[in-house]
Amino acid sequence: MTELSRIWRETEYRYNLIGYRCKNCGNSYFPPRDICPKCHRESIGKMEKVKFSGNGEVMSYTVVHDAPPSFKRQVPYVLALIKLSEGPVITAQIVDSPEENVEIGTKVHMVFRKIRQDGDSGIIEYGYKFAVNQ
Amino acid sequence: MKVLSNEVYIIGAGETKFGELWDKSLRNLAVEAGLKAIENAGIYSKDVDAIYGANSLAGIINKQENIGALIADFSGLSADGIPSLRVESSTASGAAALRDAYLSIKSEEYDVVVVGGVEKMTDIHGSDILEKSSSILDREWEAFFGATPAAMAALIARKYMHDFNVDKEALSMFSINDHLNGSKNPDAQFRNKITLQQAMNATAVADPLNMMDCSPLSDGAAAVVLASESYMKKNKKEGVHILSSAVAEDYLSVGSRQSIYTLTSTKLAAEKAFKKAAIKRDDISFMEVHDSFSIYGLLELEDLGFAEKGKANKMVYDDIKLDGRLPVNPSGGLKAKGDPYGAVGVGQAVDAYRQLTGKAGDNQIKDARYALLHNMAGTGASSIIHILGE
Numbered sequence: 001m002t003e004l005s006r007i008w009r010e011t012e013y014r015y016n017l018i019g020y021r022c023k024n025c026g027n028s029y030f031p032p033r034d035i036c037p038k039c040h041r042e043s044i045g046k047m048e049k050v051k052f053s054g055n056g057e058v059m060s061y062t063v064v065h066d067a068p069p070s071f072k073r074q075v076p077y078v079l080a081l082i083k084l085s086e087g088p089v090i091t092a093q094i095v096d097s098p099e100e101n102v103e104i105g106t107k108v109h110m111v112f113r114k115i116r117q118d119g120d121s122g123i124i125e126y127g128y129k130f131a132v133n134q
Numbered sequence: 135m136k137v138l139s140n141e142v143y144i145i146g147a148g149e150t151k152f153g154e155l156w157d158k159s160l161r162n163l164a165v166e167a168g169l170k171a172i173e174n175a176g177i178y179s180k181d182v183d184a185i186y187g188a189n190s191l192a193g194i195i196n197k198q199e200n201i202g203a204l205i206a207d208f209s210g211l212s213a214d215g216i217p218s219l220r221v222e223s224s225t226a227s228g229a230a231a232l233r234d235a236y237l238s239i240k241s242e243e244y245d246v247v248v249v250g251g252v253e254k255m256t257d258i259h260g261s262d263i264l265e266k267s268s269s270i271l272d273r274e275w276e277a278f279f280g281a282t283p284a285a286m287a288a289l290i291a292r293k294y295m296h297d298f299n300v301d302k303e304a305l306s307m308f309s310i311n312d313h314l315n316g317s318k319n320p321d322a323q324f325r326n327k328i329t330l331q332q333a334m335n336a337t338a339v340a341d342p343l344n345m346m347d348c349s350p351l352s353d354g355a356a357a358v359v360l361a362s363e364s365y366m367k368k369n370k371k372e373g374v375h376i377l378s379s380a381v382a383e384d385y386l387s388v389g390s391r392q393s394i395y396t397l398t399s400t401k402l403a404a405e406k407a408f409k410k411a412a413i414k415r416d417d418i419s420f421m422e423v424h425d426s427f428s429i430y431g432l433l434e435l436e437d438l439g440f441a442e443k444g445k446a447n448k449m450v451y452d453d454i455k456l457d458g459r460l461p462v463n464p465s466g467g468l469k470a471k472g473d474p475y476g477a478v479g480v481g482q483a484v485d486a487y488r489q490l491t492g493k494a495g496d497n498q499i500k501d502a503r504y505a506l507l508h509n510m511a512g513t514g515a516s517s518i519i520h521i522l523g524e
């Protein structure tokens with residue numbers, strides 16, 4: 001319950017799929033990072049926020065049956081590694097379609113959803129999930 | 135002035151049984167393992183220069199930090215002022231403590247150091263443990279979105295099986311080997327053998343991984359006593375030589391890595407460890423590898439340099455068996471011996487010490503000369519390798 005500031009400070013990135021781009025080498029990163037792992041100190045002060053398109057494809061996926069309490073209501077859910085069209089690979093759920101429609105290579109796009117709920121009276125956290133392109 | 139070298143030896147080892155040990159607390163376990171190791175080494179508390187204690191999750195599971203002081207206190211050593219520090223490196227905490235202790239003797243600061251690893255994981259209600267154990271991942275960008283350690287391993291497994299056309303059976307064979315070996319290890323959590331059918335058809339955890347692909351929740355502790363060569367010779371003791379110790383890192387999140395099924399940290403640490411030990415892969419008599427999930431066992435065979443990428447499935451039917459070309463996890467591994475996070479890496483050293491001194495009982499490997507121990511943090515973020523031998 002005391003996690004509010006921890007969650008609040010990441011909302012910009014989680015709500016809008018904002019990462020960072022290194023102006024030195026042009027690489028894009030998600031999650032946000034302050035230093036480019038390729039350029040090291042050359043990237044200091046040269047990391048700029050970038051909003052990703054939200055388009056990507058499934059690199060891999062799993063159906064989670066055994067989940068922590070805050071995800072219990074969603075079980076079973078599809079969790080995937082999604083390669084964004086800008087390059088970064090992110091970990092997110094795939095929703096709104098039966099798992100049979102998800103395969104390696106399936107094209108997906110970002111949607112805004114409830115992520116988890118901290119018990120019955122706890123805060124509800126939001127962020128990105130992905131849905132299969134029609 | 136030291137006459138002999140500062141080479142480092144294991145001169146004693148001990149561990150608790152691994153498993154669901156409801157009657158034992160975090161401190162009971164740590165003390166039990168430590169005393170067994172000290173007794174086995176034939177030393178007294180006055181001989182101990184320092185203690186390095188490994189633990190991963192006591193802060194959030196048992197709500198106890200300050201583990202270094204806890205271990206020293208309940209081992210009866212507080213009044214002597216013996217330094218006791220905790221080392222944390224997630225699921226590789228054990229090997230991290232072993233390495234720090236090794237370096238402390240290498241640097242000639244100490245002569246005798248006790249390394250302990252302890253984890254008490256069953257003092258928690260139901261699936262709450264998944265919330266805690268997911269702290270070995272990137273909390274904000276993996277676990278926040280519903281990832282668990284098993285789910286991340288499953289993502290790696292799916293892509294690996296897809297790209298290299300490897301079937302699920304190959305993964306199951308790794309668990310079958312662990313259980314077969316565990317059945318002969320009195321300290322193992324699971325002493326039952328499993329069939330291919332049982333391994334293939336167990337309850338789903340994170341598809342394609344089922345319960346038989348996943349290490350259990352375990353309580354347990356392990357300890358070894360390290361000594362400098364000069365101390366050992368002067369006191370007419372015998373030991374197992376630590377030929378090399380190496381560590382390397384990779385990105386914390388799986389998605390950030392160059393290849394999701396390449397354990398780069400393992401690859402880099404293995405290169406360093408073999409170079410420093412000055413032996414070849416062919417010289418290794420057996421390995422203990424960090425197979426918290428069956429898929430990691432296959433990746434480790436490859437990234438440690440014993441199989442080409444995508445070809446480890448050729449080794450899992452015969453080579454890795456106790457009487458095979460390269461026995462893997464004679465102890466039962468993380469699947470059958472158990473997976474008490476911070477104790478795992480030290481437990482591997484206990485097993486290797488027993489093997490290399492010919493005291494491994496029913497699991498004894500004939501003519502065992504060199505052992506490779508591989509302990510890994512999280513999904514491969516850190517790998518720590520020790521090569522032990524003559």
Ligand SMILES: [Zn+2]
Nearest residue numbers: 022025036039
């Ligand atoms: Zn850059």
